[in-house]
Amino acid sequence: MRRRLTVLVAATVTLVLIAFSVPLGLLLRTVASDRAVSSAAQDAEALSAVVATADQDTVRASVDRMNAVTDHPVTVYWPDGTVIGADAPRSEAVELAATGRSITAEAPGGREILFGVQGLPEGTAVIRSYVADSELTEGVGRAWVILGVLVLALLAFGLLLADRLARVLLVPLAELSQVSHRLAGGDLEARARVSGPAELREVGAALNGLAGRIRDLLAAERERVADLSHRLRTPVTTLRLEAEALNDPRERETIESAANDVQRAVDAAINAARSPTRADPSCDAAEVVAERVEFWSVLAEETSRALEADPAPGPLPVQVSAEDLAAAMDALLGNVFAHTPDGTPFAVHLTARPEGGAVIEVSDEGPGMPAADRAELAQRGHSGGGSTGLGLDIVRRTAVASGGGTELGTGPGGTGTLITVTLG
Structure with a gap:
C-alpha cells in the first residue's frame, strides 16, 4: 500500500507539473521570439524619420552606424533601386512593403521586419531589419533547463512527502493489523496504540473496545460453563451412591464406571473453562479409540448389536488431546445407539494416514440420514433427529482443531450412515 500511495502521488504530481511546465516552456519561447522581433522593429522604426527626411548619404551614414x-542587420531599399546597408535580396515581402505597408515575414534562416516609408519624391522606401532564428530562441534553452531542474526538484519533494505521508498512515495500520492477528490467535490482552490520523485513532479505540468486550464475554461464558459443570457433580455423586447400594456386582460396576466417566467429563469441562488454551495437545488415537469401543461394547451386547471393530495397531499419534478424542468417540457411538433401533449392527474402523494422523470411520446399518438432515447437521445446534445437534459439532470441531475434517455419507452396504473423521 505504501508503494501504491507513492505511485499515486508521483503520477498526480507529474501530471500537475506537466500541465504547468509545458505551457510555461512554450510561453518562454514566445516571449523570447517577441522580444527579438520587438528589438528589431524598434531599430527599423528609429530610421523611419531619417529615411523620410534625409538624403541617401545621410541615410547611409545612419544605417552604417546602426x-x-x-x-x-538593417537594409534600406530606395525607390530608385539603390540598396543601402546590409546586403539582402529584394524578396516578395519587400515588394509588398513598397506599397506602403509594414509587415513581418519569414526569410531564409530567420525573419524580416519591413516598414514602408512614404512621402519621398522618388516613391516609397522600405526599411528591412533581419532577425536570425538563433536570436528568436536566445536564452530559451537555458530557461528550459532551469524549468526542468525545478520540475524534477518538485517531483522529488512530492515523492518524499508521499513517502512520509504513507509512513504516517501505514505504521498505525500495521500496528492495528498486528493487534488483530494477536486477538485472532487468542491473545485477548493485545491492545492497539491509539495514534495517527483521527480516523485511525477512532479505529484503534474501537478495536481496543472490541477486544475488551470479547474478553469479558469469554470470561463470563467460561464462568457459566464452569458453574454448570460444577453443579453436575451433585447428581453424579448421587448416582455413585445409588450404584453402591446395588446388590448385583456387575450392574454396580457398570454404573460406577459410567459415573466415573461422567465425573471425568465434568472435571475436563471445568478445566477447559478455567484454562481454555492448551499447548500442542496430542494422544495415541489407537489407545483412545480402543478404550471407548470397549466401553460401548458392553451396551452393544445388551442391545443385541453386532460390533465390528478394526483398530489400527498403535501407537498412532494425533494432534488431539485424549479427553477431546474420547468425547468425540462418545458422541459418534452415542449417536448410533440414539438414532438406530436395537439390534442394528455397526462398525468402527481406525486407519493411519500416510501423511500423518488417523482416519476414523463409524458406520451403521440403520435407516440412514436424509440429505436435508445432513445439511442441517453442518450447522451447530441443528438436527433433524430430535436431538440438540451438538454431538457431531463436537466431532467436527475436534477434527478441524487437529487439521482434519469430517464427512457424512451412506454406509458401505448402501444403507445406514457413514461418518468419516480425519485427524491431523
Missing part, C-alpha cells in the same frame, strides 16, 4: 552596434 549596423555597427546592433545584432539585427
Whole structure:
C-alpha cells in the first residue's frame, strides 16, 4: 500500500507539473521570439524619420552606424533601386512593403521586419531589419533547463512527502493489523496504540473496545460453563451412591464406571473453562479409540448389536488431546445407539494416514440420514433427529482443531450412515 500511495502521488504530481511546465516552456519561447522581433522593429522604426527626411548619404551614414552596434542587420531599399546597408535580396515581402505597408515575414534562416516609408519624391522606401532564428530562441534553452531542474526538484519533494505521508498512515495500520492477528490467535490482552490520523485513532479505540468486550464475554461464558459443570457433580455423586447400594456386582460396576466417566467429563469441562488454551495437545488415537469401543461394547451386547471393530495397531499419534478424542468417540457411538433401533449392527474402523494422523470411520446399518438432515447437521445446534445437534459439532470441531475434517455419507452396504473423521 505504501508503494501504491507513492505511485499515486508521483503520477498526480507529474501530471500537475506537466500541465504547468509545458505551457510555461512554450510561453518562454514566445516571449523570447517577441522580444527579438520587438528589438528589431524598434531599430527599423528609429530610421523611419531619417529615411523620410534625409538624403541617401545621410541615410547611409545612419544605417552604417546602426549596423555597427546592433545584432539585427538593417537594409534600406530606395525607390530608385539603390540598396543601402546590409546586403539582402529584394524578396516578395519587400515588394509588398513598397506599397506602403509594414509587415513581418519569414526569410531564409530567420525573419524580416519591413516598414514602408512614404512621402519621398522618388516613391516609397522600405526599411528591412533581419532577425536570425538563433536570436528568436536566445536564452530559451537555458530557461528550459532551469524549468526542468525545478520540475524534477518538485517531483522529488512530492515523492518524499508521499513517502512520509504513507509512513504516517501505514505504521498505525500495521500496528492495528498486528493487534488483530494477536486477538485472532487468542491473545485477548493485545491492545492497539491509539495514534495517527483521527480516523485511525477512532479505529484503534474501537478495536481496543472490541477486544475488551470479547474478553469479558469469554470470561463470563467460561464462568457459566464452569458453574454448570460444577453443579453436575451433585447428581453424579448421587448416582455413585445409588450404584453402591446395588446388590448385583456387575450392574454396580457398570454404573460406577459410567459415573466415573461422567465425573471425568465434568472435571475436563471445568478445566477447559478455567484454562481454555492448551499447548500442542496430542494422544495415541489407537489407545483412545480402543478404550471407548470397549466401553460401548458392553451396551452393544445388551442391545443385541453386532460390533465390528478394526483398530489400527498403535501407537498412532494425533494432534488431539485424549479427553477431546474420547468425547468425540462418545458422541459418534452415542449417536448410533440414539438414532438406530436395537439390534442394528455397526462398525468402527481406525486407519493411519500416510501423511500423518488417523482416519476414523463409524458406520451403521440403520435407516440412514436424509440429505436435508445432513445439511442441517453442518450447522451447530441443528438436527433433524430430535436431538440438540451438538454431538457431531463436537466431532467436527475436534477434527478441524487437529487439521482434519469430517464427512457424512451412506454406509458401505448402501444403507445406514457413514461418518468419516480425519485427524491431523
